[in-house]
Every structure is written in C-alpha cells, then in structure tokens.
Amino acid sequence: MPVLEKKIDSRIAGFCLYLSFCAAELFLARGPFARILSYMSPPWQSVWLSNIFFAFLFGGIFPWGMTELVSRFTFRTLTPYLGAVCTDLKRSLRFFVIAANLVIAPLTLLYLISPLVAVAGAVVIPFVCYTGAFILYLFYVCRRYVDKPRRSRVLTQLGALYAIAYPLVATFFAGLPL
Amino acid sequence: MKKTLRVLIAAALAVFASACAKPAASGGYNFDAPQECLTAAAADERLREFLNVSAEFPDGDAGARLSYTESEKLAAERIESKLVSFGYEVTAQPFEFVDGVKTSRNIIAKKAAAEGGSGSVVIAANYDNYILPRYSAYGLAADPADMKKSAGAMDNGTGVAALLTLCDYYKDKNLPFGLVFLFAGAGADTTDGADKFVSEMSAAEKKSTLLAVNLRRFGGDGMYLYTDEVKRRHHGYILTAAADSGVPVSSVPKNIPMLNTQTAKTLPYSTYAMRGVHASFMAENIPVANIFSGNLNTANLSDVESKDSPNIAATPSDTYTELKNVRPDYARQMSAAAVLTAALLARPDFADAMTASRAAFNGYGIVSKIWILYLCVFALYLALVVLLASVAKRLEKKYPPVPPAAKRRPPVFGSEYEDSSDPLDPFSDSADPLDPFS
Numbered sequence: 111m112p113v114l115e116k117k118i119d120s121r122i123a124g125f126c127l128y129l130s131f132c133a134a135e136l137f138l139a140r141g142p143f144a145r146i147l148s149y150m151s152p153p154w155q156s157v158w159l160s161n162i163f164f165a166f167l168f169g170g171i172f173p174w175g176m177t178e179l180v181s182r183f184t185f186r187t188l189t190p191y192l193g194a195v196c197t198d199l200k201r202s203l204r205f206f207v208i209a210a211n212l213v214i215a216p217l218t219l220l221y222l223i224s225p226l227v228a229v230a231g232a233v234v235i236p237f238v239c240y241t242g243a244f245i246l247y248l249f250y251v252c253r254r255y256v257d258k259p260r261r262s263r264v265l266t267q268l269g270a271l272y273a274i275a276y277p278l279v280a281t282f283f284a285g286l287p288l
Numbered sequence: 289m290k291k292t293l294r295v296l297i298a299a300a301l302a303v304f305a306s307a308c309a310k311p312a313a314s315g316g317y318n319f320d321a322p323q324e325c326l327t328a329a330a331a332d333e334r335l336r337e338f339l340n341v342s343a344e345f346p347d348g349d350a351g352a353r354l355s356y357t358e359s360e361k362l363a364a365e366r367i368e369s370k371l372v373s374f375g376y377e378v379t380a381q382p383f384e385f386v387d388g389v390k391t392s393r394n395i396i397a398k399k400a401a402a403e404g405g406s407g408s409v410v411i412a413a414n415y416d417n418y419i420l421p422r423y424s425a426y427g428l429a430a431d432p433a434d435m436k437k438s439a440g441a442m443d444n445g446t447g448v449a450a451l452l453t454l455c456d457y458y459k460d461k462n463l464p465f466g467l468v469f470l471f472a473g474a475g476a477d478t479t480d481g482a483d484k485f486v487s488e489m490s491a492a493e494k495k496s497t498l499l500a501v502n503l504r505r506f507g508g509d510g511m512y513l514y515t516d517e518v519k520r521r522h523h524g525y526i527l528t529a530a531a532d533s534g535v536p537v538s539s540v541p542k543n544i545p546m547l548n549t550q551t552a553k554t555l556p557y558s559t560y561a562m563r564g565v566h567a568s569f570m571a572e573n574i575p576v577a578n579i580f581s582g583n584l585n586t587a588n589l590s591d592v593e594s595k596d597s598p599n600i601a602a603t604p605s606d607t608y609t610e611l612k613n614v615r616p617d618y619a620r621q622m623s624a625a626a627v628l629t630a631a632l633l634a635r636p637d638f639a640d641a642m643t644a645s646r647a648a649f650n651g652y653g654i655v656s657k658i659w660i661l662y663l664c665v666f667a668l669y670l671a672l673v674v675l676l677a678s679v680a681k682r683l684e685k686k687y688p689p690v691p692p693a694a695k696r697r698p699p700v701f702g703s704e705y706e707d708s709s710d711p712l713d714p715f716s717d718s719a720d721p722l723d724p725f726s
Contacts (some may be wrong), residue, residue: 140545140589147588161545174724223541225517226655229546229557233661241672248676262684269676277669 114202125178131170136162137218138232138285139169167264173279176284180275188267195255199264202251209286237276244272303501305711325456333623334456335449338366338415338440339608347439347607353417355474360416364395367415367471368453371397374459376469383484383502385474392416392473394481399458399467407639408466408493409627410500411454411480411564413447414475416440418602441608442615443601444476446506448621454629465498476602479551482568491573498642500576501629502571505601506622507615508581508593511537514561515577517652522575522645524688526632533631535624537579545589554656560584560591575645577632579625586645603662644693 115123143165181203185196192199217235222230248268253259297634324330335341339348350366350632351359364380371378376397384391395415401408438447448471455469472481482504489497499522513530515523523539540561551558553571560583566576583592593599597614611618632638654661 138546144545144588144590145547147590161422162590178445221546224558225546225649226652227654229555229658230653230661233658237665237668241668245672246354249563258683258687259690262680263424263689265676265680265683269680273669273673273676 115198116207120201123201123208124178127208127211128170128174128217130208131174131177133170133215134211134218134236135169135173136166136215137228139165143168155189173288176275176279180279182273184268184271188264192256192260198255199251202255203247205246206243207240209254212287213239214218227288240276293446302604311373326453326623326626328400328619328623330456331449331453331540332619334452335441335445335619336621337370338363338442338448338452339445340366341608346609349439350439352419352438353415353440355416355418355478356385356392357479360392360473361380363415364471364473367448367452371395371455371459371469374455376455381484381488383473383480385480392481394485395471397455398467400462401466401471402462402464405464405466407496408468408500409463409498409633410468410470410569411451411503412470412472412500412563413451413479413503414444414472415448416476416481417443417445417606418474418476427570433702438560438602438606439608440476440606441611442507442606443505444503444696445608446611446618447503448624448675450503450506450625453622453626457626457630463633467633470565473563479565479568482565486493486572494574496640497569497574499656500566501563502566502576502578502580502653503625503629504545504564504578504580505593506581506625507611507618508621509595511535511579511581511621511624512561512584513537513577514540515575515679516570516649517559517562518649520575520578520645521648522642525641525645526577526628529632529635530628533575533627535628535631537624537628543589544584545560552654556658558653561597573646575642575649575650579628581621603677 118126125163142163143161147161147164187198188199189196196276214236217231220231252264252280256264336348339350341348345452350363351357351358353363368378368380374397379395379396379398382391382393383393417438451469451471452536458467470482472485474480475482486494513523513526515526527537527539542561544559544561546557546559549558550556551562551567552562553568555562555570558567560582561578561580562570564578564580566578569576581593583595586592586595591599593615598605600610600614600638635641652662
C-alpha cells in the first residue's frame with residue numbers, strides 16, 4: 111500500500127476516485143437521468159446518449175467533488191499542526207475511499223434481484239462501507255504517519271470532520287432514495 | 289469452482305435476459321372480440337364521446353382537464369352522465385387540494401355482487417391530465433397557451449375510455465363479487481383522488497377488495513402489467529389469463545430505474561410503473577394490477593411511449609388527432625386492456641387466487657418503515673462518534689500531546705524576519721516544500 115500510494119500520481123489517483131464514485135452511484139443516478147432523458151426528443155437509442163452512460167459519467171461528480179473539497183479543507187486545517195505529513199494523509203484517504211466504493215458498487219446490483227433490498231441497502235451499505243474504510247484509514251495513518259503524541263489530535267480532528275461531513279454529503283446529497 | 293462459475297454466469301445471463309425483455313407486440317389477438325362493446329371500435333367511440341370529438345372540434349371540447357380545474361369538473365360531469373346512461377347509480381366524492389380552495393372529485397359507480405357473492409374488485413382510471421416539460425418539470429410554470437392545446441387524449445383519455453367500455457360491458461352482468469368503477473380526479477401527477485377514495489373505505493371494505501386494476505395511457509409500443517415491487521402470486525395468474533385470452537402483455541423489466549419520489553405511501557421510492565391510482569391501494573396491501581403501455585426497454589431507461597417518436601402524453605401534443613396519427617395502436621390496446629380485465633374477472637378461481645395472493649404477501653418489511661433503518665444508521669453514527677472520542681481521550685492520556693511551539697511574532701514586513709526553515713512560521717514563503725498545498 112505505501113509503495114502503491116506513493117507510486118501513483120495524485121491526478122491519476124483523483125481520477126480513479128472519481129471513477130469509483132461513478133460506479134458506486136450508478137444505480138441511484140439512473141432515476142434522475144431517466145427523467146431528464148424522458149423529455150428529450152426523439153428518444154435516442156444511441157448507446158452514447160443512453161441513461162447508463164450519463165448516469166455513470168455524471169453520477170460521481172458531486173460525491174467526488176465533495177470528498178475532494180472536504181479532504182482539502184481538513185488537511186489544510188491540519189497542516190500547521192502536522193506539516194508535510196498531511197500530503198501523505200490526503201493521498202492515503204483516496205485509496206481507502208476507492209476501496210469502499212469498490213465494495214459498494216457491486217452491491218448496488220442487488221437492485222436487479224430485489225429492489226426492496228437495494229433500497230434498504232442504500233441506507234445502510236454506504237454508511238457501513240465508508241465508516242469501515244474510515245476507521246481502517248485512521249488506524250493506518252496513525253500507525254504509519256503520525257507520531258504518538260499527535261495521534262489523539264489527528265483522531266479528534268479527522269473524526270470530527272468525518273462525523274460532520276458524512277451526514278451532510280451522504281444522507282442529503284449523495285443520492286440516497288429519500 | 290467451475291460449477292460455481294457456471295451457475296453464476298447462468299444467473300447473470302438470466303438476469304440480463306429478463307432485464308432486456310422486449311414488450312409484447314400488439315399482435316395475435318382478435319380484436320373483433322365476441323363481446324361487441326369490448327372491440328377496438330367501441331373503445332374508440334367511448335374515447336370520442338369522452339373528449340366530445342366532432343367535425344367542429346376534431347380534438348374535442350373538453351379542454352386540458354388539468355387537476356383541480358373547471359375543465360376537470362366538466363369531464364367529471366361528462367363521465368357521470370355517461371354512467372347514468374348505462375344505468376349505474378353514480379356517486380361523486382369531492383375532495384380539496386391542500387390549499388383548501390381548489391376542489392376535485394372522484395366519480396364512482398358500483399355494481400353489486402350476485403346473490404350470495406362477496407368481496408369486490410375496483411377498476412380505476414384517472415380522468416384528469418397534466419403537462420410536463422419543457423415547461424414545468426423543473427419548477428417552471430407551465431405555459432397557459434400550451435395547456436390549452438393538450439386534450440389529454442392519450443393520458444388518460446385512453447384509460448377512461450377503456451374503463452367506460454368495461455362499465456358498458458358489465459351494465460347487465462352480475463359477478464360473484466361486486467364491482468367498483470373508480471374515475472379518479474387529480475390522479476395524473478398525484479394520487480390525491482385515489483388517496484381520498486381509499487381513506488373513505490372501511491377496514492372491512494379494504495379487506496374484502498380482491499383486486500384494484502388501474503388502466504392508463506394506451507397506444508405505446510407494447511402493453512405492460514405491473515403488480516408489485518415483490519413477486520406476487522397474482523402476477524403470474526394475470527399473465528396466464530392474458531395468455532389464455534390472447535392479450536399481449538409483458539412484465540415490467542427489472543432494470544426500470546428507481547425514482548427519488550414517493551408514490552405508494554409504504555415505499556420510500558417509486559418507479560414509472562408504480563405511478564398511478566393503484567399506488568394508493570398498494571399502500572393498503574390490496575393486490576393491484578396496473579395495465580399500461582409504453583416502451584421501457586429503450587437505452588434511455590425512461591418512460592418512453594414509443595421508440596419511434598417523442599412522447600405525446602403530458603405534452604401539448606396529447607390530442608385526439610395526434611393520438612390517431614402517431615399512436616395508431618391505441619384503440620386496439622384499450623380493447624385489449626378491457627378484454628384482459630373481463631377475462632380475468634370471469635375466471636372461476638379468480639376470487640380464490642386473489643385471496644391466496646393477499647394471504648401470501650408479507651408486506652415490504654423494513655423498507656416500509658425506512659425510518660427505522662435511518663434510526664439504526666444514526667445510532668451507529670453516534671456510536672462511532674463516542675468510540676472516536678473515547679479512543680482519542682485514551683490516546684491523549686497515554687501519549688500526552690506536545691503543544692506546538694508558539695512562535696508568534698508581530699507582523700513586520702521584510703524578508704529578513706522570515707525563517708524559511710521553520711514550517712510553523714506563518715510569515716514564511718508559501719513555496720515552502722513542507723506545505724502540500726503550495
């Protein structure tokens with residue numbers, strides 16, 4: 111992981127993060143796009159204008175943008191205290207979010223088997239996956255990048271920001287069914 | 289391992305195939321049905337009467353019939369007089385819009401069960417109309433000029449005509465269960481009318497309702513049958529009835545997208561197939577059947593009527609002339625829907641099948657009380673906050689934090705005061721290599 115995260119260019123990692131959000135949000139983004147495309151005439155059949163294409167392309171923009179924005183803000187606030195290590199913390203975060211998204215994405219396919227399970231899952235699964243990934247991330251960065259006396263502060267600051275950001279981003283904006 | 293892989297591939301192919309299933313084409317059925325009043329010509333005549341199509345008014349004179357308008361009221365009166373001419377006793381069930389000023393009404397006709405019979409079947413269609421974008425879907429007001437152009441011929445003049453056809457068919461017949469013909473007001477874009485009807489039903493009536501059929505928007509590429517979000521026994525039963533009577537209907541594809549709106553009050557989302565009068569009955573665990581037309585297999589995954597031309601329903605083009613020109617199958621489909629309903633109700637084991645379907649249904653589980661899930665997530669969230677706080681506190685105790693060295697200097701201009709080697713110096717150059725954001 112440390113080798114991987116340092117080898118991969120941050121722009122490529124950012125793009126991978128965007129793609130992972132696109133995959134995770136695909137099934138929830140199809141509804142709004144179906145509505146928009148209903149009113150286009152003629153009802154295009156071209157695969158390039160299809161719902162899946164648009165839903166994939168645009169569905170991930172908002173959560174990706176919010177994640178980048180929140181992490182940028184978080185690490186800016188931590189920089190005076192932690193210094194250069196914040197770059198590593200930020201870089202690592204992307205990989206953990208990508209991992210969470212890669213777990214969420216195949217689970218959204220449950221919709222094809224049982225829409226009800228998918229609806230219930232849309233409430234629980236993202237929270238469980240992102241929270242799990244975040245806890246692993248905290249554990250990883252504290253062990254790897256943060257010296258012992260600073261761990262409590264890093265934990266408090268990152269935890270507080272996650273606790274504030276998640277309900278805002280996921281519950282209200284990131285396409286949950288309600 | 290290989291076997292598991294094969295099973296997985298087979299399952300994936302089955303899901304894909306069912307998702308891509310094409311709607312049944314409107315062929316193979318003899319629409320010169322034995323019952324004269326269920327023919328395509330008879331259904332078309334009912335539509336012309338409802339819209340009042342004449343040489344002078346080729347699209348009728350009923351107006352746009354938007355919910356809670358005078359035009360809708362006029363349409364209700366027209367339905368009422370038609371039902372009276374069939375010999376039914378008609379009830380108008382008025383209700384108010386949330387503003388308490390605008391009113392609408394359901395028109396209800398009932399046919400009693402034959403002697404010794406019990407239970408009832410509701411056959412419904414909304415008779416109002418609505419206009420959507422490019423006008424009002426995104427919060428913009430609909431253009432009044434466009435509103436006047438629409439006659440709601442397809443949505444839901446066709447549904448009303450199919451229902452009137454059935455009213456005509458059943459006027460002299462008695463079934464072992466009662467029939468309720470519900471013409472719902474304010475049902476095109478909401479379920480206000482149907483909600484009112486269901487709220488006025490007694491608990492016993494709800495329990496004894498065998499099935500609620502909704503008829504809507506005929507003329508699309510194919511006909512669909514929707515019964516529920518979960519597999520219900522009566523779904524297969526109705527498909528069998530359709531196959532036996534030669535009516536081409538297909539199930540709604542599994543990949544139909546989920547919409548972030550609520551139609552049935554027990555489900556936190558909706559789909560195109562869920563929208564309609566039947567949604568209010570679904571919320572009461574009454575078996576439903578929504579028979580409608582369209583093409584839900586386009587790449588758009590949207591509520592498309594036909595892959596060959598733009599939608600006319602909910603647009604100013606929803607007129608009788610346009611319907612005849614671009615949706616020539618509408619009359620056959622109205623007839624087919626009426627024939628299917630009649631064939632279904634005529635099956636000797638119909639009441640038993642519906643009762644069994646209702647008994648086998650266990651509700652929507654936790655999804656109907658989605659707030660419980662949100663509450664669980666919230667509890668987990670609080671637990672996470674507490675956990676993080678306690679871990680942080682423990683760490684603080686174990687490894688007391690070293691406060692950052694306070695190197696505060698008064699802001700003085702001049703590079704001689706900068707210490708570029710100090711990452712904590714707020715006055716140092718922003719190109720500090722230790723600053724990740726520089």
